[in-house]
Amino acid sequence: MIPTPNLSHLTAKDFERVYEPAEDTFLLLDALENDAEDLKSSLPLICLEIGSGSGCVSAFIGTLLGPSSALYLCTDINTHACQCTVATGRQNKVCLESVGTYLDRSLHTRLKHCVDLLVFNPPYVPTNSVEAESAQTSPAIASAWAGGVNGMELTNTFLKLAPVGLLEENPRELLAPQGRFYLVAVKENNIPNILATMLNEHNLAGKVVLRRRAGREHLHILRFEKQASQVQT
């Protein structure tokens, strides 16, 4: 049993500006913990979390894999979230490398084919587009949840920008050949459609590894891997 990261250093004030870990976060932790043995034996070197918020998930991954075993890169568009991520790393004795940026920008070129573990808990709540867009341009707490049409606007942007497993010439291919990608989604995001699109357009085989109902939300954790035929040796 891997303990949930200690977040006692973060205050209610922090959570006015940064997403406070909730059921979606915990479901993601559970999915990662279920895969702990596999993840450890694949010896990941570079982990990247998009939208790390409080830093809870990456701190958990760091504890799971071992603080000195991998590089834990975290991005967030909200610089206060970046500060919280670093603080949470310190509190849990994992060095989290926080970068203030949009999705994977500024890292995508050098990280091509390098990311062994990619994690994204996107803003998945369906809202109108204007709300989602303004949330991303003036990043505050809403940038953590406002997902636009079907809750998929930012997820789609990321999947298009970083179509892990896409053709060789695509510069934004992040995943290493044996890399894994975990994505949080809700039912409204149209999960069969996400799985089909990822497979058809990006050659990434995905499946739902965990699901749970939390209030109104039907939460799902999706895990993607490159298809066997796509793995380059």
Added chain:
Amino acid sequence: MVRLITHNLLSCHAKGCTTNNFPLKFKDAEMEHREADFNPEFIRGLLPKIEWKALVDTAKELGDTSLPDEQPEMMDDELLKTLHRVLLEMHVEEGQMICPNCNHVYPISNGIPNMLLAEHEIA
């Protein structure tokens, strides 16, 4: 935290800036040294992902001349320890990173690099 491992993975992504946009150049860097657990296997694993020249040049700019200009073929423990120190223990807490191509300035504050661009600067 901008450790040199992270710096070695960052490039400028401003609109139209696609060549000679790596490595970013530190300016007014305030450094801190923080010890980290040495894991030789991790350093060995990272090596193929490191741009050696960028690392050596950057370390030199920051006053550390402990790495050889050419990447040695054989990595002994001594060298792995040096790499560990340079890649993982040198933290730039404050300062700026400047693109060698377009001169875009990315500030570092409280150890966090701000790579965000304004709307008109996005590629």
